[in-house]
Amino acid sequence: MAGLEPPIIDLQSDDHFMGEALRLARRAFAGGEVPVGAVVVRQGRIIARAFNQVELLTDATAHAEMIAITQAEGVVGDWRLTDCSLYVTKEPCPMCAGAIVHVRLERVIFGAADPKAGAAGSALNLLQFPSLNHRCLITGGVREGECRQLLREFFGQQRGRQTTLPGAARGGPEGSMPADA
Numbered sequence: 001m002a003g004l005e006p007p008i009i010d011l012q013s014d015d016h017f018m019g020e021a022l023r024l025a026r027r028a029f030a031g032g033e034v035p036v037g038a039v040v041v042r043q044g045r046i047i048a049r050a051f052n053q054v055e056l057l058t059d060a061t062a063h064a065e066m067i068a069i070t071q072a073e074g075v076v077g078d079w080r081l082t083d084c085s086l087y088v089t090k091e092p093c094p095m096c097a098g099a100i101v102h103v104r105l106e107r108v109i110f111g112a113a114d115p116k117a118g119a120a121g122s123a124l125n126l127l128q129f130p131s132l133n134h135r136c137l138i139t140g141g142v143r144e145g146e147c148r149q150l151l152r153e154f155f156g157q158q159r160g161r162q163t164t165l166p167g168a169a170r171g172g173p174e175g176s177m178p179a180d181a
């Protein structure tokens with residue numbers, strides 16, 4: 001095995017890894033969570049997989065990216081993830097973007113942009129903020145249609161549920177996706 005080959009970074013592998021993030025997002029959906037999934041890839045291999053678990057853990061910080069980053073740090077044995085890429089189905093929020101910069105991820109690939117809260121260039125760009133000590137490469141819009149459709153279905157379903165089962169669903173800002181998503 002050639003251990004020193006460069007990581008595969010091409011559109012085909014982006015599609016592939018986003019497919020895994022989508023699979024995880026569907027698991028979040030099935031659990032009643034805002035459907036966001038994330039994977040961390042290092043040297044062409046997935047080293048961490050996570051999906052949003054805010055409701056399950058009753059923890060607003062339990063976004064897919066945060067959980068995946070913590071897992072990846074454990075696998076790498078370092079808080080620095082400088083040779084890793086993060087794939088996530090929705091553009092990271094400011095909290096996750098902050099964490100991404102702290103762990104110095106090399107590259108962030110996302111599916112659906114989030115015009116209201118996206119911190120990878122839509123609402124603001126923390127991933128390439130000039131005065132911070134790390135900047136990431138960003139690729140947006142990978143398998144965007146599928147990622148957006150999943151969010152749209154989820155929020156559509158939540159809105160329907162809210163009228164019949166008060167308290168069963170939330171439409172608060174933590175959804176972080178606009179109603180017209």
Ligand SMILES: [Zn+2]
Nearest residue numbers: 063092093096
């Ligand atoms: Zn987040």
